[in-house]
Amino acid sequence: xxxxxxxxxxxxxxxxxxxxxxxxxxxxxxxxxxxxxxxxxxxxxxxxxxxxxxxxxxxxxxxxxxxxxxxxxxxxxxxxxxxxxxxxxxxxxxxxxxxxxxxxxxxxxxxxxxxxxxxxxxxxxxxxxxxxxxxxxxxxxxxxxxxxxxxxxxxxxxxxxxxxxxxxxxxxxxxxxxxxxxxxxxxxxxxxxxxxxxxxxxxxxxxxxxxxxxxxxxxxxxxxxxxxxxxxxxxxxxxxxxxxxxxxxxxxxxxxxxxxxxxxxxxxxxxxxxxxxxxxxxxxxxxxxxxxxxxxxxxxxxxxxxxxxxxxxxxxxxxxxxxxxxxxxxxxxxxxxxxxxxxxxxxxxxxxxxxxxxxxxxxxxxxxxxxxxxxxxxxxxxxxxxxxxxxxxxxxxxxxxxxx
Amino acid sequence: xxxxxxxxxxxxxxxxxxxxxxxxxxxxxxxxxxxxxxxxxxxxxxxxxxxxxxxxxxxxxxxxxxxxxxxxxxxxxxxxxxxxxxxxxxxxxxxxxxxxxxxxxxxxxxxxxxxxxxxxxxxxxxxxxxxxxxxxxxxxxxxxxxxxxxxxxxxxxxxxxxxxxxxxxxxxxxxxxxxxxxxxxxxxxxxxxxxxxxxxxxxxxxxxxxxxxxxxxxxxxxxxxxxxxxxxxxxxxxxxxxxxxxxxxxxxxxxxxxxxxxxxxxxxxxxxxxxxxxxxxxxxxxxxxxxxxxxxxxx
Numbered sequence: 001x002x003x004x005x006x007x008x009x010x011x012x013x014x015x016x017x018x019x020x021x022x023x024x025x026x027x028x029x030x031x032x033x034x035x036x037x038x039x040x041x042x043x044x045x046x047x048x049x050x051x052x053x054x055x056x057x058x059x060x061x062x063x064x065x066x067x068x069x070x071x072x073x074x075x076x077x078x079x080x081x082x083x084x085x086x087x088x089x090x091x092x093x094x095x096x097x098x099x100x101x102x103x104x105x106x107x108x109x110x111x112x113x114x115x116x117x118x119x120x121x122x123x124x125x126x127x128x129x130x131x132x133x134x135x136x137x138x139x140x141x142x143x144x145x146x147x148x149x150x151x152x153x154x155x156x157x158x159x160x161x162x163x164x165x166x167x168x169x170x171x172x173x174x175x176x177x178x179x180x181x182x183x184x185x186x187x188x189x190x191x192x193x194x195x196x197x198x199x200x201x202x203x204x205x206x207x208x209x210x211x212x213x214x215x216x217x218x219x220x221x222x223x224x225x226x227x228x229x230x231x232x233x234x235x236x237x238x239x240x241x242x243x244x245x246x247x248x249x250x251x252x253x254x255x256x257x258x259x260x261x262x263x264x265x266x267x268x269x270x271x272x273x274x275x276x277x278x279x280x281x282x283x284x285x286x287x288x289x290x291x292x293x294x295x296x297x298x299x300x301x302x303x304x305x306x307x308x309x310x311x312x313x314x315x316x317x318x319x320x321x322x323x324x325x326x327x328x329x330x331x332x333x334x335x336x337x338x339x340x341x342x343x344x345x346x347x348x349x350x351x352x353x354x355x356x357x358x359x360x361x362x363x364x365x366x367x368x369x370x371x372x373x374x375x376x377x378x379x380x381x382x383x384x385x386x387x388x389x390x391x392x393x394x395x396x397x398x399x400x401x402x403x404x
Numbered sequence: 405x406x407x408x409x410x411x412x413x414x415x416x417x418x419x420x421x422x423x424x425x426x427x428x429x430x431x432x433x434x435x436x437x438x439x440x441x442x443x444x445x446x447x448x449x450x451x452x453x454x455x456x457x458x459x460x461x462x463x464x465x466x467x468x469x470x471x472x473x474x475x476x477x478x479x480x481x482x483x484x485x486x487x488x489x490x491x492x493x494x495x496x497x498x499x500x501x502x503x504x505x506x507x508x509x510x511x512x513x514x515x516x517x518x519x520x521x522x523x524x525x526x527x528x529x530x531x532x533x534x535x536x537x538x539x540x541x542x543x544x545x546x547x548x549x550x551x552x553x554x555x556x557x558x559x560x561x562x563x564x565x566x567x568x569x570x571x572x573x574x575x576x577x578x579x580x581x582x583x584x585x586x587x588x589x590x591x592x593x594x595x596x597x598x599x600x601x602x603x604x605x606x607x608x609x610x611x612x613x614x615x616x617x618x619x620x621x622x623x624x625x626x627x628x629x630x631x632x633x634x635x636x637x638x639x640x641x642x643x644x645x646x647x648x649x650x651x652x653x654x655x656x657x658x659x660x661x662x663x664x665x666x667x668x669x670x671x672x673x674x675x676x677x678x679x680x681x682x683x684x685x686x687x688x689x690x691x692x693x694x695x696x697x698x699x700x701x702x703x
Contacts (some may be wrong), residue, residue, distance in 0.1 A: 035430055271461050
């Protein structure tokens with residue numbers, strides 16, 4: 001099956017055309033600056049060089065038409081007929097409590113998706129815009145929504161209920177949802193596959209360390225706890241987000257600085273994290289470099305980042321009563337030797353050790369960086385959210401067909 | 405669907421505030437004024453305003469970069485022949501606005517919607533300078549535009565339903581909450597707030613309380629973010645007086661008579677924040693100098 005995987009942002013659209021039989025991306029790319037002048041489409045077919053095309057793209061409908069045009073193009077294309085696209089899979093950030101699994105999109109369902117906007121006002125509206133646009137551009141092609149939150153839906157209530165009045169959970173659905181679900185699910189399964197042990201028998205902690213970062217305790221293949229909460233702000237320190245933070249602090253700052261809700265929100269989400277502490281950058285590569293050159297605040301930011309990862313490793317080991325594999329993934333997790341080393345430092349008593357040579361020598365791809373025979377396998381596994389979305393899309397469409 | 409490029413004529417405080425607000429939501433802005441230099445200065449004002457917001461945690465440097473990249477400036481009105489919608493934000497003078505709208509009417513295609521940003525003037529009269537009164541409408545933004553959620557959409561006598569709906573959708577797309585107002589002097593906001601400020605000045609003039617205490621009373625007693633006298637200072641006392649006089653002229657009611665203390669302060673050039681002194685004193689950055697309260701020069 002050929003699945004077009006779409007991830008729509010406010011003014012961008014990322015895409016990949018997947019062949020699910022062969023499990024590979026025939027082409028991938030990005031449309032940037034949608035609705036502005038100087039829109040750019042960057043397109044990379046698997047077997048030819050990258051193509052960059054500028055044009056006017058006023059909305060997501062035009063963007064998708066642009067993408068389809070590229071996929072069909074004689075020079076850069078990978079298919080010869082629009083009808084070869086069997087399905088469209090959409091990344092949708094928030095599924096709320098309503099969507100615990102990927103779903104086939106219908107007109108009725110769109111209303112329910114819109115109801116969730118209040119839970120994820122920054123992401124869901126753009127995801128919905130992408131779905132509407134794809135429905136117009138590819139009217140007879142089935143579409144599936146795959147949710148970032150779905151993998152976490154089996155968390156027990158003691159992991160997802162906050163210590164606020166229960167009434168507020170009932171009234172506003174305020175609870176831990178967790179994010180990066182497709183990524184955590186993918187790398188946990190890959191880890192089990194690599195270790196040759198059924199996932200049902202494994203206790204795994206997955207660390208998705210990217211621009212946003214979260215960790216998940218995966219017990220027997222099920223997410224039993226995760227560090228992001230009601231929004232993607234909770235948990236680990238991130239590029240520009242605070243992660244865990246005493247909620248009274250923000251009330252105090254609002255009073256001291258005489259700022260309102262909007263400013264407070266921006267302060268926590270955009271001015272904090274690695275960037276806020278170092279005053280330098282939100283990019284871990286720059287932070288590690290500056291820390292190595294003796295920048296005190298960059299060093300502090302790096303230390304806080306890794307200490308937070310370490311604390312979550314400990315707490316999730318306790319939550320699951322043990323650990324078989326610790327997995328690092330996403331930009332920082334896959335590439336930062338220092339972050340992997342510092343996060344695991346001093347955990348030998350728990351059976352977690354990183355072999356310095358293996359860690360430094362790790363090449364892109366799947367690798368084990370703990371010493372041979374170590375109790376806990378420390379692994380690096382590149383994530384592939386698009387592949388999961390393509391596979392989920394195929395699964396949902398086939399089960400829908402079987403149902404008919 | 406709202407226009408993907410908004411043309412704003414007038415790069416003063418209101419025009420730049422609207423430009424920043426629109427650009428922040430991802431839409432491109434063409435900001436025009438009488439000369440390239442004035443339009444460029446407007447752009448500079450937006451940059452400075454955004455720097456202050458970054459310091460107050462409200463925006464990030466990348467927000468500023470994105471906004472500045474979306475704003476182009478110029479002075480040639482002929483560019484308006486490509487416009488789906490034009491927002492005029494020049495000083496609130498009827499003669500100037502009518503002249504400009506006649507010019508818009510000659511340049512813009514017949515379907516272009518023409519918006520005037522005015523706080524008191526008659527939309528119907530401004531529209532009468534054009535051949536498309538059904539496509540002329542008012543949007544009364546409040547200063548500072550990026551921070552105030554409200555916009556009054558003002559319908560002239562001949563403004564069409566389609567034009568109103570288009571502008572209502574546009575207001576939503578730039579994250580403002582619109583209210584619908586039928587043309588009448590002062591609309592809702594000015595009509596209610598300005599007499600209240602005037603009344604606060606009477607209370608001060610009659611020696612009933614101090615400026616500080618009057619503001620405290622209204623802030624703590626009624627949940628105002630800013631007291632009436634500080635608000636008058638922020639708006640500019642000359643502006644407040646002009647609004648009162650406009651309401652008086654239009655509605656001929658004694659209650660719209662500007663307070664004698666207001667007249668006196670305007671004559672003395674104590675216009676509020678912009679001159680460094682009004683009911684309170686301000687430094688060059690416009691920050692209130694605490695503890696140094698003028699009592700408004702008793703009558």
